[in-house]
Amino acid sequence: MGISLVGNMDDLLPLRDVVFNTLRQAILTGELKPGERLMEIHLADKLGVSRTPVREAIRRLELEGLVTMIPRRGAEVARITEKSMNDVLEVRRAMDALCAELACDRITEEELGALSRACEHFEHCVRAGDAKKIAQADVGLHDIIVRATGNQRLIQLVNNLSEQMYRYRFEYIKDSSQHETLVKEHRIIYQSIACKDKETAAAAARTHIDNQKKAIIRQIRLERKQDSRD
Template sequence: MTDNLKLNVDAYLPLRDVVFHTLREAILKGELKPGERLMELQLASKLGVSRTPIREAIRMLEQEGLAVTIPRRGAEVARMTEKDMKDVLQIREVLDELAVRLACDNITKEEIKELEKQMLQFENSTKQGDIKKIAEADVAFHDTIYHAAGNAKLVTMLDNMREQIYRYRVEYLKDENAYPTLIQEHRKILELLDKHEKEKVIEVMKVHVEKQAKVVKQIIRDQE
């Protein structure tokens, strides 16, 4: 277990949520490795809390697919598998394509400006080297498109998929060589949405997700 694990204190959140976010970030950053055991006593001692918020946080991690409980062994960090990645990104591809299709019809000038703002924020974040900020900026860019689609049910479905997608997004964004392509794709998506070129933007979005799947698949294979 990493020696750098420290509680990210937030006075506005219940302790279980603080513990959850601390462990979640450690998993996504790779500080807690796939297959590493999440032992309640050790984590409680490390973070200076009781076992109860640790246990509750582990349940929350399981709901996101970041942890699993093995009989007679206990909880551990979930391993990424090609099958899980394929299942998640297949769904994301379909939902993202639907989102840009609807956004082409419904996006407003104000939303175009907001999308441009998020695009520039993503570009700036890639220069800072903070994976968490880069991932958050990428999420914000796509969230703007989702809301521009004007379909609340679709947004709810995408929100439900968010955390399962996030782990693969972070793995992809750890590769600095991907940034120029991502920036170019974001710019193209913005341009095509502004011009309401539906079929073209759907194709760009499809390639956008497929590239992520290809890179993450290789990362998973390298870790096996």
Template sequence: MENYFKVNMNEYLPLRDVVFNTLRQAILKGELAPGERLMEIQLAEKLGVSRTPIREAIRKLELEGLVLMIPRKGAEVAKISEKSLRDVLEVRRSLEELAIELACHRMSEDDMRELEVVQGRFREAIAKGEAMAIAETDEHYHDVIYQGTGNDKLVQMLNNLREQMYRYRLEYIKDEDKRQVLLVEHEHILTALKSRNIAEAKDAAREHIDNQEITVSRNIKEKEQEHAGGSRGRR
């Protein structure tokens, strides 16, 4: 287990919530890899806490589907599966279309200018090739659109879904061949929003999500085949 992450104390949150948020982010960002075992003693030492909040956090992460309890082995980070990807994207596709429609009606000119600025940062991140920076600016781009809907409940639901999407977003961005496609897709959405063309904006958003599903599904299958091949080779 590499020493990638550390606990960020927050005086307004109970320790168990701070530990939970720390481990959750480490899983979502890939700092704790799919299939990696979660050893209570090691995690407690790494984060400088007792085993009790670690145990509570692992239990909550299991309820979210981010951790699996394996008989006689203990807890491990849940692997990324095609079904979980499909489940998340089916919901995201519907919510994104609603967000795009509302944003077409409600985004102000200032919002549009902000979206253009964020798209510029996204373009710079892709040029530098830093996966985490690309993921963060991609998130920021969508955040501007979500906030432009003026619907707090929708923003809350999309933000919750975004947390679950983080692992898939990183998996997509790791594919360097797709980064320029991502950039073009963002441009299409931006152009349609600026012209208040709801149908075109929805089509662009749908294509954006469909391409993500195709690419990440292919990556998952390739990893499963590699794992299966490796398992046969060890027999």
């Protein structure tokens, strides 16, 4: 585990907030894995801080549902369950389809060019095989579509869900066998929006989420089997 405060330092934030943001990001990106124990002494040593801000951060993460307190074991990163995943993806599926439809009518030439470049960047990241960069490229690509809707309330709703979605995004990106499928799906979504084909764009957005859901379920069940053997 190589978590560090360096990338999260902000002179305007109290140390406890910097520690909280660092641990939160490590969980969302999968650097701290589901089920991994969070030992205050170990984390404080890694981050170069006292145990107090670490303890406060863990309590806040528990309130957000990212950390679970286990009797006689202590704090651990909350495991991803099929129920929690279904709840998030059910909402995201509907919103992504709506965003794709609206983008067909409202996307500008500049945004369309940015979307094309985002597809190319995603493909480059897939070829490089860097999971973190793949996830970031995926976020960037979908953000262009969301912004192209011009609907500020919808943009806000998607942003509110995006951090929860980020955690699941890492789960399906772990399955490298699905990377080429993701590339193809992005291209279909882009082409549909470019052609202003609302029906195909919305259907492609839904299929995109459906395939992610299948990949995440496989990953959850695989990790569950591995845990049962340990």
